Amino acid sequence: MMAAIETQGLTKRYGRLVAVEDLDLVVERGEVFGILGPNGSGKTTTILMLLGLTEPTAGTVRVLGRDPVREPLKVKRRVGYLPDTVGFYDELSGRENLRYTAQLNGMRGPAVEARIEELLGQMGLLDAADRPVRTYSRGMKQRLGLADVLLKEPELVILDEPTLGLDPQAAHEFLGLIRSLKERGLTVLLSSHLLHQVQAITDRVGLFRKGRMELVGSVPELAKKVLGGAYRIRVRAEGEGLESALAAIPGVLRVRRENGGFLLETERDLRPDVARAVVREGGRLFGLELEEPSLDEIYRAYFEEVNRDAA
Amino acid sequence: MTRREGSAFSGLGVVFLKEFADQLSGTRMRLLEALIVLTAMATIYAAIQTIKNVVGEDVFLFLRLFTTAKEPLPSFVAFAGFLVPLLAIALGFDAVNGEFQRRTLGRVLSQPIYRDALLFGKYLAGLATLALVLLAVWLLITGLGILFTGLAASGEEVARSLLYLAATLAYGGVWLAVALFFSVVFKSPTTSALAAIGVWLFFTVFWGMIAGLLAPVISPVHYGFPEEVLRQAQTELALARLAPNTLYAEATLALLQPEVRALGPVLPAQLEGMVLGTPLPLSQSVLLVWPQFAGLIAAGVLFFTLAYVVFQRMEIRA
Structure with a gap:
């Protein structure tokens, strides 16, 4: 079976600025992979290239075995993406926002309504489901974002800074939700600054610096490499x-x-x-x-x- | 390069319906409705006051509902020429950058649709909203006109006023495309609104003057021959017609005033055998405004294409 994500020599330049350079990344199916690095180290650019939202300057990308530049719709149908600052239509309710996403995915009918209800329940948003999103807290929006991502029943979920701006309690709960994705057999790619959180839920991590992924492996492996003794x-x-x-x-x-x-x-x-x-x-x-x-x-x-x- | 897979229009209907519903339920729409109703009432009042005095002197009395002005109120046509661009800009100025500001753009574009569907859906929704508003005003004026004057509109009059409505929609479509273009180019909705209004002001206020200044430079009159004078007049008109508002004004004129036989300079030789003051049949008036109509649609398509090209290349990250 093909890896969930496979890139070779992936490079993105904006003029003379190199955002991502020569990235070889393999994420296996069912794995939770964390990408770490300071701001501007190329994490978000990498994610956008995986989704076909930005065209690579050089190199190849395969997501679930397909090229996101050539077959963007097929890739996007099976990949859920939660941007670092997720936004919703404020004047619509949480349920209506999810319904719009479902329709954009070509999902219709009573089964979809049931699925929306189920997801809202899992995210603890049933009480707020019919309130306009502008009344939601940051944590609620983030959970709505995860519901939005899971709606299309993706095989791969990409989360960009999923716990950014959440209070510790909300962040902890959110990480629990992410961990439950792995149990469902989903592949998860997430980027974060919050390292102890990443450590708690990832199988492997990649360390980004100035557009390059310099280190990759499980936490004990990295410890051995970086700290000498494990x-x-x-x-x-x-x-x-x-x-x-x-x-x-x-x-x-x-x-x-x-x-x-x-x-x-x-x-x-x-x-x-x-x-x-x-x-x-x-x-x-x-x-x-x-x-x-x-x-x-x-x-x-x-x-x-x-x-x-x-x- | 292989062709990209899937239809560019998948998701178009969904985007259209959502945007259309947003437009109709928004606060913006309430304000515009109030403005439109007020305009219609004011003009119909003015028109009825005047028309009562001229009943029987005019064959196309019903069309006068749209074109009659009474100090200090302008005619409906003048009002519309002024309001429709503003309305169109109001409907489109934050179409794309609004999504960007709300951070919904990345999320929507990560769904299995192309950017084409999003942009086109938004444009169509704006156009549909505009059409709905215009139709409502038209019905309001027609209804009130019939009610207060007792006039019955002839088939030709209805056809002419509906064609006028279509021309107005095409004109609004141009400004909607301009607003959409700026909403792609500028990240801030305030900037894009100002830019769109700036372009509109430029064409409305300054372009006529600029055309007047440029014409003598391009086609100078050296010896005062009639040919030279005519050429200069034609140059000025051609320049003026680059402005959508000139095209729209000409289309309006010929559609609502059947006695208008030409848009531009007419030579005495061409007047030979012509019975002045007799109205043109509808088909001839349509023929007369056909280039104007096509020009308006072309301008709308041009700006939409510009918006499309810029949008395809846009980076969606914040």
Whole structure:
């Protein structure tokens, strides 16, 4: 079976400005893929090219096996897109807005009304369904946006900054809704700044910088690449000569002194070995915990590194 | 290059119906309706006052309902020539950039329709709204006219006034296309409204003067020969006809005043054997305004095409 998204050498230039350069991206079916990067790094341009809303300068795109430039209608019929700032017709109700989208997709009849009702229910919007959208909160609009995307029963859903401007509670709920899409077997591509959220719901991420996707993989893979060690162990212990003893354990890559203890970067989960070393040295052990690297850290470390290299 | 798949018009009906419903239910429409009704009442009042004094002197009394002015009120034709462009601009100035501002454009265009359907649907909806308003005014004037004067309109008069209505619609279509064009070009609805009104003012107020200034430059009169004078007059008229309002005024004149036999300079030789003051049959009047009519439609198509080309290339991201 073909990948949901496949691009080769995808490039977009606006005059001399390069928005996206030589992008090779593969998103498998059923996968949740996150694209990360600072503003202006080419995330939205990539998304627009996937939808055929912007023509690539060079390279090829296949979305669900089709070229979005040559066969835009077939692609758009099967792909749902939620723009970063989703807008609705304010004077129409939520239900009417959804009905318009359904009609644009050529869907008609009582089955469509039932589907709209069902989606409004899933998004918790039934009470507000017949109120004009101008009375909706940002979170409600965003959920209406997701209903709008799901209406055509897409195979691939593309979400651009889906939690932008939502309060933490609303963002949390919205992420839950996105996670439920994966359970339904949908492929999801989302872009975001909010890294801990992306980490919670994505299978793989791609890091964008200045139009290039520089890193791609699952979070542990990226941690290994960027941070060196994939595991971090926080040791709270006191004693003489502990630092050298810990550094001597095979598999420990780095030891850093911290408030009341040490932070180790290791290749594997070395907690038993660390405990043994502390005890052997006659140190007093208060705590030992394994810390998974967060995407936040990877992201920060990566951009610090490349910025330092550039400077 | 392979042909793109699917019809450019899929979704056209859906867009049209939605936009048409929006136009009819909007506040804008309420204001325009009030304006139109007021205009119709005022002109019909003026016309009836005047017509009562001339009953029996005129064969086409019913058409006078549209063309009679009584100080300080202008005739309905003058009112319409002024109001219809504004109405058309009001219906179209925020067609595309309004969607952009509301952030609905990306969402709508990510549905399986082409941009063609969106733009064309919007244009047709504006045109349909305009047609509806014009028809309502026409019925209002006809009805009130019959009611107050007791006149019965002849078939030819009805046909002429309906043709006048069609010409007005074509004229409105030009300004609707202009407004649509600016709504694609400018991101802000205020700017596009001002630009469209600016173009309208330019043609209404200044173009006549500019044509008058340019004509002697293009076709100068050196020796005062009649040929030279005639050529200059023709040049000026040709220039003036680049303005849609000139075309519309000429079409109106010939359709509503059957005794008008020519639009432009007439030589004495051409007057030979002509019975002055006798009306032309309808078919001849239609023949007379055919170029004007075609010109108006062409101008509308031209501006729509410009809007279309710019819209196809537009980046939809904010």
